[in-house]
Amino acid sequence: MTSLERQQYIIGVDLGGTNIVAGAMTADGSRHLAMRSIPTNSSVGDEGVAERMIALIEGVILDAMSETDATRTDFVGIGIGAPGPLDREEGIVLVAPNLGWKDFPLRKRIQDRLKLPTTLDNDANCATFGEWWQGAARGGKNVVGITIGTGIGGGLILNGALYHGSSDMAGEIGHTTIDLNGRHCKCGNYGCLEAYASAPAIATRACEVLVREEGESSIPAMVNGKFDDITAQIVYDAAQAGDQIANEIVRDTAKYLGAGVANLLNIFNPDIVVVAGGVTAAGDALFVPLRAEVRRRAFSPAVRAVKIVPGELPGTAGVVGAVASFKQQYLGGV
Amino acid sequence: MTSLERQQYIIGVDLGGTNIVAGAMTADGSRHLAMRSIPTNSSVGDEGVAERMIALIEGVILDAMSETDATRTDFVGIGIGAPGPLDREEGIVLVAPNLGWKDFPLRKRIQDRLKLPTTLDNDANCATFGEWWQGAARGGKNVVGITIGTGIGGGLILNGALYHGSSDMAGEIGHTTIDLNGRHCKCGNYGCLEAYASAPAIATRACEVLVREEGESSIPAMVNGKFDDITAQIVYDAAQAGDQIANEIVRDTAKYLGAGVANLLNIFNPDIVVVAGGVTAAGDALFVPLRAEVRRRAFSPAVRAVKIVPGELPGTAGVVGAVASFKQQYLGGV
Numbered sequence: 001m002t003s004l005e006r007q008q009y010i011i012g013v014d015l016g017g018t019n020i021v022a023g024a025m026t027a028d029g030s031r032h033l034a035m036r037s038i039p040t041n042s043s044v045g046d047e048g049v050a051e052r053m054i055a056l057i058e059g060v061i062l063d064a065m066s067e068t069d070a071t072r073t074d075f076v077g078i079g080i081g082a083p084g085p086l087d088r089e090e091g092i093v094l095v096a097p098n099l100g101w102k103d104f105p106l107r108k109r110i111q112d113r114l115k116l117p118t119t120l121d122n123d124a125n126c127a128t129f130g131e132w133w134q135g136a137a138r139g140g141k142n143v144v145g146i147t148i149g150t151g152i153g154g155g156l157i158l159n160g161a162l163y164h165g166s167s168d169m170a171g172e173i174g175h176t177t178i179d180l181n182g183r184h185c186k187c188g189n190y191g192c193l194e195a196y197a198s199a200p201a202i203a204t205r206a207c208e209v210l211v212r213e214e215g216e217s218s219i220p221a222m223v224n225g226k227f228d229d230i231t232a233q234i235v236y237d238a239a240q241a242g243d244q245i246a247n248e249i250v251r252d253t254a255k256y257l258g259a260g261v262a263n264l265l266n267i268f269n270p271d272i273v274v275v276a277g278g279v280t281a282a283g284d285a286l287f288v289p290l291r292a293e294v295r296r297r298a299f300s301p302a303v304r305a306v307k308i309v310p311g312e313l314p315g316t317a318g319v320v321g322a323v324a325s326f327k328q329q330y331l332g333g334v
Numbered sequence: 335m336t337s338l339e340r341q342q343y344i345i346g347v348d349l350g351g352t353n354i355v356a357g358a359m360t361a362d363g364s365r366h367l368a369m370r371s372i373p374t375n376s377s378v379g380d381e382g383v384a385e386r387m388i389a390l391i392e393g394v395i396l397d398a399m400s401e402t403d404a405t406r407t408d409f410v411g412i413g414i415g416a417p418g419p420l421d422r423e424e425g426i427v428l429v430a431p432n433l434g435w436k437d438f439p440l441r442k443r444i445q446d447r448l449k450l451p452t453t454l455d456n457d458a459n460c461a462t463f464g465e466w467w468q469g470a471a472r473g474g475k476n477v478v479g480i481t482i483g484t485g486i487g488g489g490l491i492l493n494g495a496l497y498h499g500s501s502d503m504a505g506e507i508g509h510t511t512i513d514l515n516g517r518h519c520k521c522g523n524y525g526c527l528e529a530y531a532s533a534p535a536i537a538t539r540a541c542e543v544l545v546r547e548e549g550e551s552s553i554p555a556m557v558n559g560k561f562d563d564i565t566a567q568i569v570y571d572a573a574q575a576g577d578q579i580a581n582e583i584v585r586d587t588a589k590y591l592g593a594g595v596a597n598l599l600n601i602f603n604p605d606i607v608v609v610a611g612g613v614t615a616a617g618d619a620l621f622v623p624l625r626a627e628v629r630r631r632a633f634s635p636a637v638r639a640v641k642i643v644p645g646e647l648p649g650t651a652g653v654v655g656a657v658a659s660f661k662q663q664y665l666g667g668v
Contacts (some may be wrong), residue, residue, distance in 0.1 A: 085635050094635070142500050156601075158492060165603025166476050167639040172600040177631065179525075180512045180593040189596065189631045191513075259514040262523065266506040267488075267601065269499025297511065297523045301419050301428070305501040 009033070009070055010326055011057055011078040011116075014123060014318030015049075015106075016040060017098030017150075022056050023319045024064035027076065027327070029134060034063035035316060042099045049099065050109040053080075057114060077117040078110060079326030081126030081318045088168045088329075091120045098150075121162070121325040123318055124171060127311075128155025129162050130321030131274045133334055135312040140272035144264045146173055146257075147311075148277035152194040155321075156268070162328060174198070178259045196256035199232035199278060206235045206249050217245035236282040250282050251289045258293025265298035265306060276311025283310075343367070343404055344660055345391055345412040345450075348457060348652030349383075349440075350374060351432030351484075356390050357653045358398035361410065361661070363468060368397035369650060376433045383433065384443040387414075391448060411451040412444060413660030415460030415652045422502045422663075425454045432484075455496070455659040457652055458505060461645075462489025463496050464655030465608045467668055469646040474606035478598045480507055480591075481645075482611035486528040489655075490602070496662060508532065512593045530590035533566035533612060540569045540583050551579035570616040584616050585623045592627025599632040599640060610645025617644075 008027040013020065023035035038056055040049060061075055083096040091107025093099075111118040121129075128145025131137040137145065143157040152174025156163040164170055174194035175187050182191025195201060207227045210219060219238050223229040238246035261273055279286060287310065295303050311317060327334045342361040347354065357369035372390055376383060395409055417430040425441025427433075445452040455463075462479025465471040471479065477491040486508025490497040498504055508528035509521050516525025529535060541561045544553060553572050557563040572580035595607055613620060621644065629637050645651060661668045 085633070154601075158497060163492060165636075165639075166605040167603055167635055169603035169633060169636045169639065170601065172633060172636075175600045175633065176597040177593050178511055178514045180590070187633065256514070259511050263510040263597070264601075266509045267490075267504065267598075269501055269503035271500040299419070299503060299506060299509065299521065301501055302499075302503045302506075305499075305503065 006074055007068070007070065008076045009064060009074050010076060010323045011060055012319035012322035012326070013053060013057065013078065013080045014126065014322060015053065015080060015082045016123065016318075017042060017083070020049075020053055020056055021315065021319050022053075022060050023316070024060050024075070025320070025323045029320075029323070032316070032320075033067050034060045035319065036060060036063070040099070046099070046101045046104040046106075047109070050106060053110060054113050057110070075116060077119070077326050077330055078114065079126075079322035079324070080106065080110065080118060080120050081123040081322040081325070082106060082120060084122040084168065086120055086122055086168050088120055088164065091118070093120075117330050119326045119329040121322065121329070122155070122168065122171070124153025125155040125162050125164070126321030126325055127153070127276060127317040128157060128171075128274065128321065129324045129328075129334075130313055130317035130319070131276065131311050132157050132321075133324045134320050135274070135317060136309045137272045137274045140270070142268060142270040143272045143274065144173070144261075144268060144270045146261070146273065146275050148197060148275065148279040149199055152198050158268075162325060173260065173264065176260060176263060178256065178263070193256065193260040197253050197260070202232040202235055202249065202253050202279075203230050205252060206230050206246070209245060209249060213245060218243045219246060233278050233281065236279065236285075239282050239285040247285050250285045253279075254286050254289035255293050258290050259297060261290065261308065262294045262297035265294065265302040269302045270306055273306055273308045274311050275308065276314070276317060280310035280314070340408055341402070341404065342410045343398060343408050344410060344657045345394055346653035346656035346660070347387060347391065347412065347414045348460065348656060349387065349414060349416045350457065350652075351376065351417065354383075354387055354390055355649065355653050356387075356394050357650070358394050358409070359654065359657045363654075363657070366650070366654075367401050368394045369653065370394060370397070374433070380433070380435045380438040381443070384440060387444060388447050391444070409450060411453070411660050411664055412448065413460075413656035413658070414440065414444065414452060414454050415457040415656040415659070416440060416454060418456045418502065420454055420456060420502050422454055422498065425452070427454075451664050453660045453663040455656065455663070456489070456502065456505070458487025459489040459496050459498070460655030460659055461487070461610060461651040462491060462505075462608065462655065463658045463662075463668075464647055464651035464653070465610065465645050466491050467658040468654050469608070469651060470643045471606045471608045474604070476602060476604040477606045477608065478507070478595075478602060478604045479608050479610065480595070482531065482609065482613040483533055486532050492602075496659060507594065507598065510594060510597060512590060512597070527590065527594040531587050531594070536566040536569055536583065536587050536613075537564050539586060540564050540580070543579060543583060547579060552577045553580060567612050567615065570613065570619075573616050573619040581619050584619045587613075588620050588623035589627050592624050593631060595624065595642065596628045596631035599628065599636040603636045604640055607640055607642045608645050609642065610648070610651060614644035614648070
């Protein structure tokens, strides 16, 4: 940037079922500005949520202007990460069960009102792309991102670019079968990774174990004996604090996750696998047995080529990646 | 090509555990010349097999010259497909259990003797690339190739180029777990697709079934009652001829294969999946239940985006793809 060129800014938005997170970044990624979050309130419907997003973005632009010498014309565009499946080309959210949306032209709504070029991408893709641009997957050539929450989302970066597949459906890592006669998954398939290693699956496993072995764990006291209140986060916290049963549950989860990650190693031969989401709170209690299970299952040249790491941008990876996706789609490169 | 430019030729070689196949092609792919096959005779060792390959290539060049007006200088290079894992950059076959090789510098041996630029690639990658260039996957943007034989090999074409991964290990589709507590696979993992859907797995399943239900099938008569002589090919032939038990075995195979292919749809969202190898002889007996199982398991937008087809270049896909790989690696594009 010469002294005559003005700094340019890009807005990133991460639309989730619970919260909308947005922020501004300098186009070179060097500064994050005005990161904010509001509840999604999906009950207001698709148009209502779009209005909330527009108001949030307006607020981010004003805040960012107050933090810098930027003027309105220095904002060059908006990248949005949204739950899929999407039609990226047309900027449409095809189906979003958690939002209750169907065929909603989100990009057009935002773009028309804010008069800024806008791109749309899958939220799990954005989270992976964010970790690649500025987080735990920096410098990776071929990266698999796995985000573990209510579901298990995935994103693929191949040869340094987000890979979308033939109809923007690529990266549904949570819905790969690791046990073909196994548990029924809400996607309709059987034995999906998500059915074994998502946060609700971990909470359910904890309940099942504790019904039998209550006395030996600190978890029942943590939920005042209400097993229905057990969450994955509580299991991770107990594991970190040294609870043996919580550690066993995390190890079981690592075994399932390890089978899924080993498949990805044998298929993709990535140099980085980044695991993000609340599960990273379990730390080594998860990552040590996870890496061991992957070593047991995947080809050793693929194991030697990869590092398996926790995400480094909790809460902001989606926004950072939405900015990176705008750069890839609209500016031609990150 | 103007009248002043001479036609250029590229040699393709497909090195297998049983046979070495080679042929010449015009660089534009329009003509196949002098396709020949000799036994590998792997017992002669790595240097001995390299000598056999050199003699075969010399023969192909002479034959191709006799079929055209080509002179020796019109041959611009050699593409080799070999079993992996490989170090593509260095041209080394790292490990090839079926050949008994370890760290053999195959590319250098061929290149030094024949004084032609030579590239090395994985045999399953080449088979997929051949189907993409001139066979069943023509026009595909994102292609998954699955070759079913003694093992199950795979190749990935993403955005129109062979995808190799971070250390040339990508595409080991046969070694993805579909049943994490399932059969032990010779790779050391458990429940790999290869342990259920390879040709030997199909022959074994036929034996197991026929020991119980002999009277209702034509297969025992086809092997004179010697169940050990049952091969996958015999099962396919019997299925094609309407044998009920053979059809059940093929349907079972399709179910396992369908779980593996559905995983690939949810991960890659390809536009074409090409299934090659002897198994294609089973025809609709395999492909109809295979497509049905994939529909049951994969996300419907991914199912709608794909066609699942048999290979069209039995016996030559590897040679054609080795030529295509030479073009991608040495000439910069196919």
